[in-house]
Amino acid sequence: MRIEVLNTGSELLLGAVVNTHLAFLGQQLFGIGLRIDRQSCVPDGPVIGPVMRESFSRCDVLLVTGGLGPTSDDITRELVAGFFDLPLERDEAVFALIKDRVAKFGREINESLARQADVPRGMTMLPNPHGTAPGLYLPARTHQGQATPHIFLLPGPPRELRPMVLQEVLPRLRELRAKAGGAPETMKVFRIVGLGESQVEEMVGPALQAMPDLELGYCARSGEVDVRLIGPAETVARAAAIVRTEPALREHLISETNETIEEIIVNLLRGRGATLSSAESCTGGLLAHRITNVPGASKVFIAGPVTYANSAKVQALGIDPALLEAHTAVSEEVARAMALGVKHTFQTDFSVATTGVAGPEGGTPESPVGTVFIAVAGPGDEIEVKRRQFFVSDRETFKHLASQAAFYLLRRKLLLCAKSD
């Protein structure tokens, strides 16, 4: 079953908005045994028509996002209705829902809002509890002698699209998947840190490439390499065993469930009933933000002061001003004192601290932009401090890499402590 995605929206091509739909759809579809074969993105407007029609001959399912809203540049609904000669009929139930919804926000309905209640005859309306524009579904058919795919028209805003995909699209696709038959594929993703892509391939590539029904992929990310195994369950299991038992990989393998490093950390902490605090300077809250993205983080994460100014390091963590004076804020000594200070202040079992230079200003010959000191403290106040130097051009990338490095160090500490328990 071939599946294509067409994302519409000038803002995506102008770079005003990052397209997060594709990744969301890719994950959800793979979860029910389906893959996206190809994706396109075009601006708002009539160009959507020909690009949509191009895909008709290539796919069995077409997911279109965007262009269902109330404004003049939203014309996806009308394009599909026009191509298939489907008269637009105002759906009174949808109209009432839209009226209700805008009334809730103290507004009155107008013609452009009402237009969203126009359903092309033969299309199924997909309710949108988070916005005014419902989605639309047209089953596969033959139009003017040409077979056309199952077409889903979905709203552009992610908070409207996501629930609609879960509630309306996946059940229909699951059914189509079942009718199409064929053996389902499974996927396993091994996440590896501290090795290059080609080193990983040298270790396991030859054995994995010898498996004919295995689809093997590598993805190099900031400081990580993913090895992706896709195929029949039994093949993937055999391939996974090869990766898992490669001795040279063992200490570098951080996950085989596609978990994020912050999920791994929260789970390790929960597993031992331990608590965590963080003290951040250069990562500016990113450690705390990533940890608190994990459901259940409140069971383990107590506090995470972002101590950006030196005065805040003194005030919130009890750092000795003389220490800051003697070593500067970006130093091994201060990282160590931050980790200890936050651990004692909030009485946690573990703590992690960062101090560095995110740039573009603030670099010195000793600590150029991109320098970070990371400290991790565990039971008995045993502390490990690491200095890292990243060569990056923007603050966000620096903060991300520094947070990854901090989480790897913390994970190692948690595993070492688990062994010695």
Place this chain on the structure above:
Amino acid sequence: MRIEVLNTGSELLLGAVVNTHLAFLGQQLFGIGLRIDRQSCVPDGPVIGPVMRESFSRCDVLLVTGGLGPTSDDITRELVAGFFDLPLERDEAVFALIKDRVAKFGREINESLARQADVPRGMTMLPNPHGTAPGLYLPARTHQGQATPHIFLLPGPPRELRPMVLQEVLPRLRELRAKAGGAPETMKVFRIVGLGESQVEEMVGPALQAMPDLELGYCARSGEVDVRLIGPAETVARAAAIVRTEPALREHLISETNETIEEIIVNLLRGRGATLSSAESCTGGLLAHRITNVPGASKVFIAGPVTYANSAKVQALGIDPALLEAHTAVSEEVARAMALGVKHTFQTDFSVATTGVAGPEGGTPESPVGTVFIAVAGPGDEIEVKRRQFFVSDRETFKHLASQAAFYLLRRKLLLCAKSD
């Protein structure tokens, strides 16, 4: 000049990685007066070939990302060389650079790494200071009677692609742009909060749509609507005046420079030489993270304790345990006490605090999942507190919406204080 982007990588279609290349390229290209007309994404492997060739007849410039790395699924270079019959020639300078680079990481070169030094004859090598795979550039030519576009092959990892685009691709595109001639377009984006997309269109749509050489776009985001004006400079200036002077829009217009709300806040604070602190519970560090993403944030942002546990609220902010007991942590009273507590502790001019229920657990009948109390304090300890209720399905969306709401309230406070100064 028509431009297309082809993103390759199975990880993008499987949803393991979000495609951030398109937004980056879109922004950079618009900055030099160019637009991306269409984008496609395909998995790693031979399918890249036909999809690339399809685009040859449609565009003048093709930017291809990914597939240049050392592993077996990286075949973009070979596909292009094969199509144009360009023999691969090992570039000894590139080979030496790769060897040096891997030696720095304590590794030896192997054949898969060395393959990255193979440059198809006639292609220009684009240096990659952040990785081992150089980019490649093939100028427009006629091949077997068919005109082919300027082709840029770029590495997949963003930290390698971005500097290469800035240093190698933009200068070449700028030159092509100059040769192509034509009047440059300008863009203006107005960001509006507190109104629906269709309300905004009712106010300014008719006047803007009456301008024939104006390209008008709307983009609804979480709690924001962008109005996008593109066209010749003079047209955009006239259109901008219409938006700017619409009385009903005035109080909702937060930016006309495509600034983020956190940039607006940092700039407002810098403008008045004022300092800020934050105290976060449910947003878990996202306020501090977003503020510290702005270059120069260290001039105004002093500290941002993430006080996740109740004990941390007591410890770090001096909240009275009896207050927590009487009202629970998710209450107007505690939000107020957090804002005051952090402001006094760190002696800042302004402060912002959040407390709420991110879910999926922790909701109560009084404060269901999605509830947040936001408090903002300014000079003289004047405090404003707002309760908001979001209906969302995941923690990250909730945290984002809560942070937006907090920043809007803080911005209003900063503007009101500026007026009364």
